[in-house]
Amino acid sequence: MTVSKPNVLVIGTGGVGAIVAYELSLVEKCTVSIVVRRDYSTVSASGYNIHSCAHGDVAGWKPDRIYASVEEARKESYDFVVVSTKNLPDITKVEDLIEPVVTEGKTTVVLMQNGFDIGRPVIQKYPENCCISGVSHIGSHNTNGVITQTQKNKCLVSYFPNDSLPIDTQIAQAKELVELLSHPKNDIIYFESAKWYRYRKLVYNATLNTVAALTRVDTGRLLLSGGLEAISIPAMKEVLKVAKADGIDLPEDVVNLVVHSDDGDWFKPSMLVDVEKGNPIELEVILGNLLTVAKELNVETPVLSLLYELLKVVQYSLKEKAGLIKIPNVRPANEKTFK
Amino acid sequence: MTVSKPNVLVIGTGGVGAIVAYELSLVEKCTVSIVVRRDYSTVSASGYNIHSCAHGDVAGWKPDRIYASVEEARKESYDFVVVSTKNLPDITKVEDLIEPVVTEGKTTVVLMQNGFDIGRPVIQKYPENCCISGVSHIGSHNTNGVITQTQKNKCLVSYFPNDSLPIDTQIAQAKELVELLSHPKNDIIYFESAKWYRYRKLVYNATLNTVAALTRVDTGRLLLSGGLEAISIPAMKEVLKVAKADGIDLPEDVVNLVVHSDDGDWFKPSMLVDVEKGNPIELEVILGNLLTVAKELNVETPVLSLLYELLKVVQYSLKEKAGLIKIPNVRPANEKTFK
Known part of the structure; x- marks a missing residue:
């Protein structure tokens, strides 16, 4: 047989x-x-x-x-x-x-x-x-x-x-x-647990990958410039808060482990490499989906949310570069009243 | 005489x-x-x-x-x-x-x-x-x-x-x-009033100039991509809040006036032009000084503060490009424990 x-x-x-x-x-x-x-x-x-x-x-x-x-x-x-x-x-x-x-x-x-x-x-x-x-x-x-x-x-x-x-x-x-x-x-x-492991990856990807892409520096320069402690670590704590509300406890020392994961290298994370090459970034699956879950669980994520909005603008311009969005030569009139 | x-x-x-x-x-x-x-x-x-x-x-x-x-x-x-x-x-x-x-x-x-x-x-x-x-x-x-x-x-x-x-x-x-x-x-x-006029200028400079510099799009694309309403307008409201606490009442329609000030142009504000040329940006006098006053007046500015921290990283890298900061070829060891 x-x-x-x-x-x-x-x-x-x-x-x-x-x-x-x-x-x-x-x-x-x-x-x-x-x-x-x-x-x-x-x-x-x-x-x-x-x-x-x-x-x-x-x-x-x-x-x-x-x-x-x-x-x-x-x-x-x-x-x-x-x-x-x-x-x-x-x-x-x-x-x-x-x-x-x-x-x-x-x-x-x-x-x-x-x-x-x-x-x-x-x-x-x-x-x-x-x-x-x-x-x-x-x-x-x-x-x-x-x-x-x-x-x-x-x-x-x-x-x-x-x-x-x-x-x-x-x-x-x-x-x-x-x-x-x-x-x-x-x-x-x-x-x-797929969920556990993917939350664990987000501690890096939602915080170091995103900030590096936005500021266009590698993770070593992010540390030296103070951005790691001022932005990425607060963002990591938001990821941990969402994970906890979602039933996932990540290890106590995860922040330290993640920060040290690029030790010795001037490492450029994937989103930064994409931005530098002019390729669209994996923004929705890294930050967008996380923010959807945060909202469902009523967890506030001010840092991650603003990073997301800023990177959406970057993504818009990457899509334009890739020919996925066409912008007219003359800026269209806008009659809206903004408040 | x-x-x-x-x-x-x-x-x-x-x-x-x-x-x-x-x-x-x-x-x-x-x-x-x-x-x-x-x-x-x-x-x-x-x-x-x-x-x-x-x-x-x-x-x-x-x-x-x-x-x-x-x-x-x-x-x-x-x-x-x-x-x-x-x-x-x-x-x-x-x-x-x-x-x-x-x-x-x-x-x-x-x-x-x-x-x-x-x-x-x-x-x-x-x-x-x-x-x-x-x-x-x-x-x-x-x-x-x-x-x-x-x-x-x-x-x-x-x-x-x-x-x-x-x-x-x-x-x-x-x-x-x-x-x-x-x-x-x-x-x-x-x-x-120098103060009134310079607050008035900040409604643009602290919010459209900064976000354009960070996301590297002109103010027209910032509007089209949604970043204007998601980021710059909330940032404008923080400027108005600081101004008010500082005794300065800006006109009710200032947000609308500022948003429409570049109508018709794909306009690149000064900080974006500086970033594109690799020149240091006027970050401290546009955002840094405002945040000092906000702190003195106990006004919370979550959006402006995060924009400032992100642009500090950008400034660090612009200073490196201008030869004002030297980075070693090998990333220095870091023994610190991050929490």
């Missing part, structure tokens, strides 16, 4: 997605399809060239199938759809992006993406499907189909609780993903 | 200072010396070339005397010292800069500069001298000794109240300056 392997689709093959697809394929417990947009012609012709600290040099690797779009990928039915695109719901909503490849009651959606409470819109739209959280700590980037991995894939896998489904099913799906992806050269760990 | 003319020194001959010096000299009621730093060799050799909407083209204009530094200018004794440098007390304190040319009990100090409550440190250091406020509305810039004036010099002259001196003396000094500078081609107006 042959049991057919699970069918997995990876959407978003930047540095993270390409290594995840490659490792899924190395483990050989599933078939692997990928959606490649920008690099489709290169990758479909000659595959990926991978230079990896974990896997050495790999020339011309291809997964089982390569699609140019999610729409094309709907030819198959998937057990897992792994999303590792940048998470920009104000531009593209993940729950809409994956619609062609989600089979109701079958496909488990894996969000291997940045951000907080990102399972909510997926579960709302697909209440019969499991939604899995993957938080990947990996150093890897994709330059025109050439993947350079500088840090082993350490990934924490949890489920985003879906009240319509039995918990056991959700745990089983998370653990199945761990099995499909686990390889001696990576570190794939089942972790009980 | 000949009465000697008052002796006036102008320090800071950018676009504003050069036109002020030129107009003082045109009126011929005083002798005019200037301190020129960057352009000294050009200006002392061949004078200023002025292209002016008010005065036409003027070739090779020189005042009575030209000095390369304030130290050099101490050879004379002055009735008025007009300061029209950029106002950056975190880099150079005006009260220290002018020390060589202020004669106790004689020299009237005229601050023709941006900012709020800027008379305070001057009066503290020179309690026997009058301190005059000049708020200049002029379009004028200096490019290597060539002055281009695009908008007539409209200047509001008041005194910064000095409790050690009779009010009448202070009013008389302000009015004397008006007389020395008034010319058919400018508009020099005595205005009673």
Whole structure:
């Protein structure tokens, strides 16, 4: 008797997605399809060239199938759809992006993406499907189909609780993903609470990442200039307050741990790198979703809220640079009375 | 009997200072010396070339005397010292800069500069001298000794109240300056309250100028992106609250007037222009001094305070760019425990 392997689709093959697809394929417990947009012609012709600290040099690797779009990928039915695109719901909503490849009651959606409470819109739209959280700590980037991995894939896998489904099913799906992806050269760990872990990440991302992006300094200069203590640490305390109201107790020393996490480096967090490159920032999933929860829980967040409003202006201008917003040459008249 | 003319020194001959010096000299009621730093060799050799909407083209204009530094200018004794440098007390304190040319009990100090409550440190250091406020509305810039004036010099002259001196003396000094500078081609107006006028200017400068500098968008895009209503208008209300506590009632419709003041233009305020050019910003005199007064009056300013802390980080990085702060290549170790 042959049991057919699970069918997995990876959407978003930047540095993270390409290594995840490659490792899924190395483990050989599933078939692997990928959606490649920008690099489709290169990758479909000659595959990926991978230079990896974990896997050495790999020339011309291809997964089982390569699609140019999610729409094309709907030819198959998937057990897992792994999303590792940048998470920009104000531009593209993940729950809409994956619609062609989600089979109701079958496909488990894996969000291997940045951000907080990102399972909510997926579960709302697909209440019969499991939604899995993957938080990947990996150093890897994709330059025109050439993947350079500088840090082993350490990934924490949890489920985003879906009240319509039995918990056991959700745990089983998370653990199945761990099995499909686990390889001696990576570190794939089942972790009980997606919420805990994503709050823990926010202590950095909502406070140091955001302030660095806004002031355009690395986290070392943020410390030296006094901004860390005047802005980021008060912001961290607001994150902890929201977490506590949400039933999550983070460790007492988390502020100190987070502040010291870049010690020794003039480190530029991801949002700052995006701003410098003129790319839209993951503002909604890092701050927007947190502020939604804070509001639901009646927790005041004056610092985080103002950072959010300021970064929304920055995001507006990044979208304009990316051609997503068009501004007329002549400033439109405005008759409104402001009070 | 000949009465000697008052002796006036102008320090800071950018676009504003050069036109002020030129107009003082045109009126011929005083002798005019200037301190020129960057352009000294050009200006002392061949004078200023002025292209002016008010005065036409003027070739090779020189005042009575030209000095390369304030130290050099101490050879004379002055009735008025007009300061029209950029106002950056975190880099150079005006009260220290002018020390060589202020004669106790004689020299009237005229601050023709941006900012709020800027008379305070001057009066503290020179309690026997009058301190005059000049708020200049002029379009004028200096490019290597060539002055281009695009908008007539409209200047509001008041005194910064000095409790050690009779009010009448202070009013008389302000009015004397008006007389020395008034010319058919400018508009020099005595205005009673320096404080009122400088609060009025803050409604724009502390809120639109600062937020534009931080988010790096012009005031038109600030409106379109929602930042005006989410950030700048709440900040304006804080300015009005401080003003009220300080005894200054601004007009009811001031918010609306200020918001509409750039109508029709994608206008970049001065702080944004400075940030884009990599020049230090006038943060301390625009926000720092206001927050000092707010604290003295026990007025809460959460929005303005956070904007100030964020812009302090930006200022730190602008000072680094200008070579005023040196950062080591290797990030220094930090043993502190953050809580």
